[in-house]
Amino acid sequence: MSKHDLIFRIAGDGGEGVISCGDLIAAACARSGFGIFTFKTFPAEVRGGYAMYQMRSGSEALHNQGDGFDIFCALNSEAYEINKTNLLPDTAFVYDDTFSPDVPEGVSAFPIPMTQLSRQLGFKKAKNMVALGALSRLFNVAANHLKELLVDRFESKGEKVVEANLEAFDQGYGYAATFELRQDLQLPAAGKATDVIMLSGNEAIGLGALIAGLDFYSAYPITPATEVAKYLALHLPKRGGTMIQAEDEIASISQVVGASFGGKKAMTATSGPGLSLMSEMLGFAFMSETPAVVVDVQRGGPSTGLPTKHEQSDLLAAVYGSHGDAVRIVLSVENVADCIHMTVDALNLAQTYQSPVILLSDSSLAFSTQTVPVPDLDAIEVVERKRWTGEGEYQRYEMSTDCISPMADPGTPCAMHIATGLEHKQDGRAAFTPDNHQEMSAKRFDKLKSLPSYYKAAEVDGDAGTEVDIGVIAWGSTIGVVREAIARLRVEGIRVKGLYPKLIWPMQVEQYEAFAEGCEQILVAEVNQQGQLAHLIRAETSLHPISYTLCGGLPFSPDMIASRVRELL
């Protein structure tokens, strides 16, 4: 009997090739037509330290990395020590036979001489490929796809390296043939997905930006956002766009604002520390009503924090991180598909509202590889800013009913104006009178009033009208975990529904209120210490949610959410 939803976990030292081994399995599964969802943890250091790759493969849509694992592969004893408590009955345990673990009752053990076989080949670095071969044989991961992918991956390093890796793979594959297989842990021959692409959250943000017509990208290297820059450095020039690495994050957001004033669509991506540095220029973008998009791939904070770990703790900084009265549009993505489509939204909304837009992603999504449908470019709307028609006398900050004043790109005759951080009149001239400051402040805030109803509604998981005992609210990648928890709770007969806002700010207050109508209790699950979304909900709505927070550098599992809901009943 084959299993449609299978979770692999591979762990070892950063230098042992854990990530490439996992990447290859994920790609082979996707090539076989399965949906995949990966989760990776890296050491913050370049060499050494614990690394883990979790790969969930399934025939249905996958929303999260799952609970625990079905198959665990330890490349060394430390990886075993870290994970041994998760070796539950019925799991399979594949390990390098240089150590002797205590295999718990009910766990199938598959000791493989990974180190020894790779040494015999004279190629110690191929230890992970021995493991890969063994995993392929033991759990029916398509060997033909793995070998094709392996050749692609190592081709640039020369024939010798390719040969050695293939040989290591075969050795592992051959050795594993000596074991009796676990029939309940075999991947089916093929899944049903056809027209899909497979990419990480960071790559998807880059792709979304290309689709939205990005002209200009500037960024400074920072974990875990740098892959967005890597992707756009490669692909943006193909579209005639400009990608530049700036001297720091202040410069990158400044360049974005300069390019945007020039009439171009411009974006940067960073993480928490970079967002902090950008806050002053984001205030300028707000004051001067210049479109600008900042992607914040959140990591553990504050300060340097946990640079490679998962956390959703920049929400308040994204919403409130500016001096003076200023407001930004804040969006948050749940999964890789969102990374594509909501990056388009972010660039569109920046143009529409002439506003800074912050798109929140997070570390686990940044590196999570997922299969998603090929985007239908014809179905995606790309928005341009409102531009001056050339009629009448141009005033950059002219009052209008929607409070959105037409922009004029430099080069436009008769529309010369100033973008300024000083308070200004409708024509841009500096003015500090009380009436003017009141009026212009109101203009800048009022133009966003239409947004909560204009932008897509927060998704309700469940029938909006039904009464339930618990309503769970989540944002960002936690949504995917809550989806699965809710599905499981329903099977148990528990009355529960979910609310998944993607527009975080300005808040869709009416949707929160409507959702709460039929809920006995509201639970807000998020990965930060303070309960940041819960805080905003209390401040902006009449809801009194129970906050469920986790702050350990890892995402929730569906089990954790389901258990917390059961406790509340």
Added chain:
Amino acid sequence: MREPMKPKDYKSGIPPVWCAGCGNYGALSAIYRALAALQIDPANLVNVSGIGCSSRMPYFLKAYKMHTLHGRAGPVATGLQLARPDLKVLVTGGDGDGFSIGGGHMPHLGRSNVNLTYVLMDNHIYGLTKGQFSPTSRRDMKSYTTPYGGIEEPMRPLLYMLTYGASYVAQAYAGNANMCAELIKDGLEHQGMAYIHLLSQCPTFNKMDTADYFKSIIKEIPASHDTSDLRKAMRLIYKFKDKEPVGLLYQTRRPTLDECMAGLVEQAGGSKGYDINKIIDLARP
């Protein structure tokens, strides 16, 4: 045919807010003259500034303008210039804006050879905040925040900009309108990062470095100076000792950042019409 633009045609109609006797008036009038000499279309000119007295310049110019954040005119202008290489980009600012809070950006404007003209009005003091010492203030200067005199050496902007890789470096006394206009005109015509340092007195807060003082320390660069030689430009500054050289110190033509970017796009086979589906297909498993 359109009437030729005269210097006054570049006035915005907003009168400058500077104190009487401020050196920045000379700089402003030189900018008007340089723009007229080149007949630059105001609609294709963008004046970017940061914060400070001299950073108010954009209000007084007829052009597209950005009055941004303290210290950030350089990177804002870089983004604008890269996005719109068809425009003429003029940055104006002061010593605190450019070399204190914005000092981290200066090396990159130079080394990247961003195609813009940077006119820095150096009055050796913070004027807008009423007289604190700046990174170019003389060490013994007493100021608002150095009542006992300063304890730090002034920096040497010209040497820095030469070292950073600016491809046009010149200095003038702001009161010498002819020389300023000439150097700014040449700087605007120059392809690459043109840095023009103007000694511009603050009569209100800097009682040491007055117009008379600046006039007494400047010394014209001899016509025999080889402006194409970086080492000679540096040596000249040292040779002048306590005198400030005025005139063109150095000029070279090397690829600008936007030219390099255009080359990179060409190398990638880039065009607006490039089919995104080709990029999407790369992500098929």
